[in-house]
Amino acid sequence: TGMLGSDVLLCFIFYSTLLILKMYIIAIFTGQVRLRKKAFANPEDADRHGGVQFCRTDPYVERCRRAHVNDMENILPFLFLGAVYSMTGPSYAVARLHFLVFFLGRVLHSIAYLLALKAPTRSFAYVIAQVPCVSMAIQILMEVASFA
Secondary structure (H helix, E strand, O other), rough: OOOOOOOHHHHHHHHHHHHHHHHHHHHOOOOOHHHOOOOEOOOOHHOOOOOOOHHHOOOHHHHHHHHHHHHHHHEEEEEHHHHHHHHHOHHHHHHHHHHHHHHHHHHHHHHHHHHHOOOOOHHHHHHHHHHHHHHHHHHHHHHHHHOO
């Protein structure tokens, strides 16, 4: 761990890696749902699995895809913000809380999306996960504003 840096950075790496694994799991799950529902995005895939008539959309496949796209839209900014925030010298406890809250919010968001949980569960999870991102962004800007 010596080459990786501070405890804050190591904590960030831990939660970031878990988030990336979660994204892979949703991608694999989406592929499995495509196979089970026989709803393929590309004619060559449909042809391989029973015929071009299976090149079609399915509401649950689309739900899985939206969950995956939403992860990409939200986890990518977190990866940047968390990495830069880690370099600003925050306290370990505060940084860990930021990373943990984001992680838990994104896990709850994915569960709410994939299981179609009653509103406003998904929106609540989204907002909860955005709070640490906004906090990190503000702290980063305060740290670098004098150099702008």
